[in-house]
Amino acid sequence: MGVVLGCIADDFTGATDLAGLLARSGVKVSLRMGVPEEAPEDADVAAFEVIALKCRTVPVAEAVAETRAALDWLRRAGAERFFWKYCSTFDSTAEGNIGPVAEALMAEIGAEQTIYCPAFPENGRAIFMGNLFVGELPLAESPMKDHPLTPMRDSNLMRLIEPQVTGKVGLANRLTVARGPEALKARLDELKAQGVAHVVVDAVADEDLGIIAEACHDMKLMTGGSAVAMPLPGIYLREGSITEAAKRESAPQVGKGSIVFSGSCSAMTRAQVADYLPKAAGYKLDPLDLAANGPQAARDWLAAQDPETPKIIYATAEPEDVAKVQAELGVAEAGELVESALAQLAQDALAQGVRRFVVAGGETSGAVTKALGVTAMEIDAEIAPGVPWTWCRSGDTQIAMTLKSGNFGAVTFFTNAFEKLEQIS
Numbered sequence: 060m061g062v063v064l065g066c067i068a069d070d071f072t073g074a075t076d077l078a079g080l081l082a083r084s085g086v087k088v089s090l091r092m093g094v095p096e097e098a099p100e101d102a103d104v105a106a107f108e109v110i111a112l113k114c115r116t117v118p119v120a121e122a123v124a125e126t127r128a129a130l131d132w133l134r135r136a137g138a139e140r141f142f143w144k145y146c147s148t149f150d151s152t153a154e155g156n157i158g159p160v161a162e163a164l165m166a167e168i169g170a171e172q173t174i175y176c177p178a179f180p181e182n183g184r185a186i187f188m189g190n191l192f193v194g195e196l197p198l199a200e201s202p203m204k205d206h207p208l209t210p211m212r213d214s215n216l217m218r219l220i221e222p223q224v225t226g227k228v229g230l231a232n233r234l235t236v237a238r239g240p241e242a243l244k245a246r247l248d249e250l251k252a253q254g255v256a257h258v259v260v261d262a263v264a265d266e267d268l269g270i271i272a273e274a275c276h277d278m279k280l281m282t283g284g285s286a287v288a289m290p291l292p293g294i295y296l297r298e299g300s301i302t303e304a305a306k307r308e309s310a311p312q313v314g315k316g317s318i319v320f321s322g323s324c325s326a327m328t329r330a331q332v333a334d335y336l337p338k339a340a341g342y343k344l345d346p347l348d349l350a351a352n353g354p355q356a357a358r359d360w361l362a363a364q365d366p367e368t369p370k371i372i373y374a375t376a377e378p379e380d381v382a383k384v385q386a387e388l389g390v391a392e393a394g395e396l397v398e399s400a401l402a403q404l405a406q407d408a409l410a411q412g413v414r415r416f417v418v419a420g421g422e423t424s425g426a427v428t429k430a431l432g433v434t435a436m437e438i439d440a441e442i443a444p445g446v447p448w449t450w451c452r453s454g455d456t457q458i459a460m461t462l463k464s465g466n467f468g469a470v471t472f473f474t475n476a477f478e479k480l481e482q483i484s
């Protein structure tokens with residue numbers, strides 16, 4: 060059987076989020092970092108394939124080219140239905156990349172209409188009358204209003220999508236969704252007859268997502284956060300597009316040595332780092348020191364640790380400290396210094412025998428997975444909604460890794476992560 064649903068995610072933590080939610084149904088989900096070099100014809104493909112890109116904030120033309128390449132790979136692997144995964148807080152600018160990529164994918168596969176549903180109720184993201192909420196706050200009043208790259212200053216998804224696309228934008232609201240899949244399908248048809256190609260669909264609870272997935276599972280392209288994709292495997296199993304849930308293979312054996320790398324400075328990650336520091340050996344990276352002296356001091360610290368001791372290396376800092384560093388070094392330069400130090404330290408940790416890696420932050424995850432040469436991940440149990448453990452290889456070495464999105468997880472996430480790994484391995 061080929062690919063039943065071909066998914067493309069705009070960042071690495073978002074890709075593991077999606078893969079984790081799909082895997083809840085017990086189906087086999089394969090996650091690939093970037094468009095694979097291996098031809099799809101030669102690859103051992105799963106029913107659910109997720110390609111992780113890093114295209115959330117790159118120029119529009121680049122994002123479109125990368126997603127087209129991913130689409131091409133998935134189509135050659137047999138996929139006929141696709142899912143475009145972006146952030147549950149709709150991280151984008153007036154130019155894109157959510158809308159332009161959706162429109163390009165629609166043109167390639169001949170889809171007349173698609174839906175937009177970033178809702179993720181378990182993580183407090185809900186859509187009502189086309190407006191996105193983060194917890195009890197409208198998106199534009201949430202901390203996302205100050206995001207350094209994609210500040211979200213409007214909460215209305217229709218208004219956010221409109222400047223990003225050429226086609227017409229419309230809404231299927233909660234009152235329609237609450238009436239069930241048939242009512243939603245009728246509304247989508249009505250909008251299609253009016254030439255509406257891009258439909259925002261309200262969802263405030265998981266029940267809504269079940270209805271939306273039921274109504275839309277046959278669409279050539281669905282777009283959204285991970286949660287609206289979660290019911291799809293169950294629906295495909297029921298209707299026979301996939302024959303059975305994958306048998307869980309026994310978990311690979313990995314050594315006990317563990318490390319947390321945190322480059323995220325989000326409020327949740329700051330609380331998680333503070334919670335974990337008393338429980339592990341900790342080293343704080345200072346970007347100004349990295350600029351002056353490089354990462355040698357951190358490397359020496361790591362080399363002096365017992366590989367089996369729990370460790371955390373973090374650049375996580377308070378907003379005022381980040382602002383100070385950015386003013387001195389520049390935003391990109393500061394980020395790059397931290398990322399390249401963490402990349403080097405990840406290689407050192409692997410060489411030292413560490414096999415259990417927890418990484419916090421999307422950009423940071425990109426840097427660490429790349430440094431370790433990870434090209435594919437097999438999804439296992441979730442630690443928190445949207446954050447699964449994965450099994451992967453660095454060269455011939457088997458490792459366990461989890462990529463945590465900045466905003467996700469409980470305060471005790473790092474402890475929870477290693478406890479969960481003990482349970483599943």
Ligand SMILES: Nc1ncnc2c1ncn2[C@@H]1O[C@H](COP(=O)(O)OP(=O)(O)OP(=O)(O)O)[C@@H](O)[C@H]1O
Binds near residue numbers: 323325328393463466
């Ligand atoms: N102390 C610091 N000063 C300046 N920049 C920092 C500092 N610590 C980390 N950074 C940089 O900030 C960026 C954090 O982005 P990252 O995507 O890793 O986290 P996030 O935005 O919280 O996560 P997500 O994208 O999953 O929401 C990285 O480029 C990182 O290198």
Ligand SMILES: O=C(O)[C@@H](O)C(=O)CO
Binds near residue numbers: 073074148284
């Ligand atoms: O949807 C989300 O919030 C996350 O999967 C994400 O995209 C983090 O960057």
